[in-house]
Amino acid sequence: MSRRLFLLFFIMISAVLLSGCWSQRELTNLAIVSALGIDKNEKGEYVGTFQIVNPGYVAGGLQGGAGGQSAPVTVRKSTGDNMMEMSRRLSTHLSRKQYFAHTNLLVIGEDLAKEEGILTILDVLDRDPEFRTTASVVIAQNGTAEDVLKALSPIDKIPANYVLKTMKYTEERWGENIDVALHEVITDLISPGKEPVITGFRFTGDGEQAEKLEKLQNTTPEALLQADGLAIIKDGKLTGWLDGETAKGAVWVLDKIQNTAIIVNWKEKKAAIAYEVIRQQTNVSAHIKNNTPSISIHIRAEGDIGEVTAPVDLTDEQTLLKIEKKVEQEIKKQVDNSIRHVQKEKADIFGFGEAVHRSDPAAWKKWKHEWNDLYFPELQVNMTVDAFVRRSGLRNKSYLSEVENNH
Amino acid sequence: MEKAKISAYQLFVLIVLFEIGSALLVPLAIEAKQDAWLAILLGMTGGFFIFFMYHRLYLYYPDCLPTTYVQKIIGKFCGRILAFLYMIYFLYLAARVLRDFGEVLAVIAYPVTPITLNHAFLVLVVIYTVRKGIEVLARTGELFFVLIYLLAISGFILLLVSGLIDLNNLKPMLEEGLSPVIKVAFTQSLFFPFGEAVVFAMILPYLNNPKKAKIIGLSALGLSGINLAISMTVNIGVLGVSQVLRTQFPLLSTIQMIQLAEFLERLDIFFMLAVIVLGFFKISLFFYAAVIGTADLFHIKKPSQLAFPIGFVLLFLSIIIASNIMEHFREGLQIVPVYLHLPFQIILPLLLLIIAFFKNRKKRGQGKPST
Incomplete structure (x- = not known):
């Protein structure tokens, strides 16, 4: 009898423990970060821009109804002396936990890449088990990463996807830009016999307009992101651009x-x-x-x-x-x-x-x-x-x- | 020694699962840089000779466990002490593999869960299996062998198809000459994983067809060595040497690179399945050897009675052997091979073999005239 009781107890305990309630993450408590942007401000702090998917407004379509009323993404900023501090500080004004497993795009501001270089910011992304090193890297040409991440995009609702797909298809069909993954950048940074190149993304048009949803109602959006040029990185710093x-x-x-x-x-x-x-x-x-x-x-x-x-x-x-x-x-x-x-x-x-x-x-x-x-x-x-x-x-x-x- | 028999194929499967075991997860022989595969294959060749040694000892005493025959070889008192040391060695290695396994889970999947709990669940399964005996373990092995190979082959095909393997990463071959490769082969990959086959000295007496022991052992070591070499080649081909050097679990990083047709990606589960299955077999075999040997040494009739108490020792040992992952890996790479593997895998068996050789020659010499 006691053996049976023990077994019953054991099974119940297992059911509770094995079903994985430990460190569980509910979908409704996750802020899915679609893209991460990094800049530097005058105080010398890192400024992180997080493009977070707004789940209710992405699914849209014909039945959804909700699409169109609000932006498909929310963009949040946070500062810190290193990447971890910056990322964690974001939680003071974000109602959910950031989730980086779907972050496929990393945008680096041109000033940061030129002055300080990209060496110091990549370690945490390489180390963190959640962040994928297959994420693509781009450099915000003539601007900040924030500008690039704030811009809404036509056709592909999530701007990060717009950037990624633009890069993918322009590489495939025209060949002036290439889609470079984070791990390739790191490998090239280490190797003495090869330096990294990273595609640049430029923001054209009116900056004020870019983040407004109404601009998408025009057939010709007034502000748009565009792949432009390849950044030459030497010793971790941006030293020049290749164009056309x-x-x-x-x-x-x-x-x-x-x-x-x-x-x-x-x-x-x-x-x-x-x-x-x-x-x-x-x-x-x-x-x-x-x-x-x-x-x-x-x-x-x-x-x-x-x-x-x-x-x-x-x-x-x-x-x-x-x-x-x-x-x-x-x-x-x-x-x-x-x-x-x-x-x-x-x-x-x-x-x-x-x-x-x-x-x-x-x-x-x-x-x-x-x-x-x-x-x-x-x-x-x-x-x-x-x-x-x-x-x-x-x-x-x-x-x-x-x-x-x-x- | 329990009354059980395993077939030649089952032994083969167990050796392969055991050898691939935790060696698949870590950057094996990466000190040899892009020639890691060569170091692994060299280590494997060395492993053949070590296995010959265990096999000769087995041929002298085909019906009893090493814990019994060391007493026959070097006398009751010394033999018992040596056998006891071997049991501790096996238990320590079981704890090491358990810790490897727990650290992998903690890094990748369960960052917040206490590692003790990860260990405890696996130990429970291991204890259960070992209580059921070697036959059950061997049959489980047959089942999972197929699964592991399905995973490995499909993973390999995915890597090939997505064109990730860049063989240029393997060049230049022998950049620093042959000596670093040989050094890595005979200070690391020889002991881990190939020399660890010493645990099969405890399993060989269960083989139902003793004649096949040699061919089975060598072919299983060969297959696992080639598999490990392929796996490291693929890792280096996909990630490049610099990245493999930086990662704790290169195979995971390799699998994470697969991005095929926009939906075949994030296949981490391939790695997790392999970790858990292979970890389970390696721990179970070490643990089984420790349990059965202890029972044999202390004349305990039912070895299964020992599974629970020793299992708890295993659990606590796995937690206290290192305070962090760096310490754990450093011990595994620098201290254990020299101070534990070298004597227990090579020196002691070699001494035993020499003594056994002279003893048995004398016996045979005396025996001959009487027949």
């Missing part, structure tokens, strides 16, 4: 280009042919000769003709070979410009040092301390590009050729 084609050239070297358009001229006509890259492979290798390192880059691109605005005979193989040549030159030009620009910045964002490290670890030991300042700027880079045209869409010759013949 120089940024794209860097993305080529980093082997991150997925699809992009290469525009080439044909005879007199400018921007006559658009070559659409479908896939590419970039190999970077290092060679050491006479105690000096050199880098060779080999790019192999495959793609289609996406558009012609001049009468080009695409059925002719010789023409295609010429187009391929032009595309190769264009890619080479972009990459060359980019490498020259970055060499002036003296920050090896391409990972050439890593390549040297891999091919000659002994030599790398001598060079690694002065790599960025001494060896990288003087580095000889040889490049070969192979571009292939595979298809030309649904048409071969453009109707433009016939128009030309009729005249």
Whole structure:
């Protein structure tokens, strides 16, 4: 009998203890942080901006009804001398417990990145078991992280998702920006042979308007976030920006280009042919000769003709070979410009040092301390590009050729 | 010694689960940097020789536990003391694995729950299993072996498909030459986890087909060694050496990197399942060895009676062996291998083997003329 009683007692105790009421977190008590922004104020304190999802107003849709009455996110600010203090102090004006497991975006203010650097702020994010190091990092260009996080966005209701998806698809389709995860940034910060690059996000338009819900009722929002440029980080500090084609050239070297358009001229006509890259492979290798390192880059691109605005005979193989040549030159030009620009910045964002490290670890030991300042700027880079045209869409010759013949 | 028999396959499964055990969770042989896999494989080769040693001893005395045969080898008094020391060694290792397990849970999932409670629940399950005997443990092993491999293979496929593994992280190979790799292999990975197979000296007498002991032992060690090497290679490939050096549980960080098709992400549960299942087997085997050996040493008829009292000792030992996680890991990496593993895994068995060799030769020499 007593054995049975004991068993019953045991089962009941287990039911209470094992079902996990210890440190339980109810959904209604969590403030789900969708994005975290970090700036620094005049007093030298960190200013954290927390973009918190407003659960009732996200689900919206046709049935929801609630959507549209209030903003989908709430943005809160807090200050502190380090990240932990700042984050915990937020609880004085937040009715719920912050929950970082869904924080997919980290925004760093440009001033903070320039003056103090990003080294000191990342440890807690790396260490904390709740925060994911797969979160993407962006830098608020020409502004504070707060500006970026405050802006509401059309189409994707949660602004953090807007930023993330913008970054993802612009990387995939255009290739001037890349989506960099926190753990990649940290790995690059540590490595002496590679410096991090981080995409910049810029806020365009009227700052006052950005945080108002009404602005979303216009077809052309007056204030919008835009991915712009790649930040070069050297020794943990932002030292410069790559824009437009120089940024794209860097993305080529980093082997991150997925699809992009290469525009080439044909005879007199400018921007006559658009070559659409479908896939590419970039190999970077290092060679050491006479105690000096050199880098060779080999790019192999495959793609289609996406558009012609001049009468080009695409059925002719010789023409295609010429187009391929032009595309190769264009890619080479972009990459060359980019490498020259970055060499002036003296920050090896391409990972050439890593390549040297891999091919000659002994030599790398001598060079690694002065790599960025001494060896990288003087580095000889040889490049070969192979571009292939595979298809030309649904048409071969453009109707433009016939128009030309009729005249 | 209880009246039980396990099959060759069951022994194989137990050795693999045991060896992979807690070694899968920690950054194994990471002092060898990107050559960790090489250090693990070297350690495994060393492990083969250690296992040969235990196997020879087993061949001399196939029907009794080491606690009995040490008394035959070096005499009753000394043998008993040595056997008793071995029981303490097993119990301490069981406590260490339990602590590893508890720390993982405390860091990842239960930051507020007292670690004693995490330990207590696992110890209860372990005690229950050990009371039921080695056959039950072996059958459970067969069941979970499949689960662990399903987890491992699906995790590996996910990592491959999401293209996270960058083999460039493994270069340059042998950056500092071969000597650091050998040093790590023979100061760490040889003892942990491969040398810990000393616990199977306590299990081998239960094997129903003694002829297969050698091939089973070696193939199981080989499989687990290769698996561990693959796991470290994948960790380094995904995270890079610098990050593996910083993490306490690299496999978890690796699994957290999986982000596939917008919904296959946050697969931490893969890791948690593996931790709990593998931890359970490793603790159970050490604990079983301690219980059965103590029963054998003190002539207690029902070993299961000892499971509860020793289980509580295990629980308290696991709490008091270290005051924080750093101390625990530091002891595990620097002190235990030299002061405990080296004598208990290699020196003492080797001495026993030499003495047993001479004793048995004499016996055989005397026996021959009479037949």
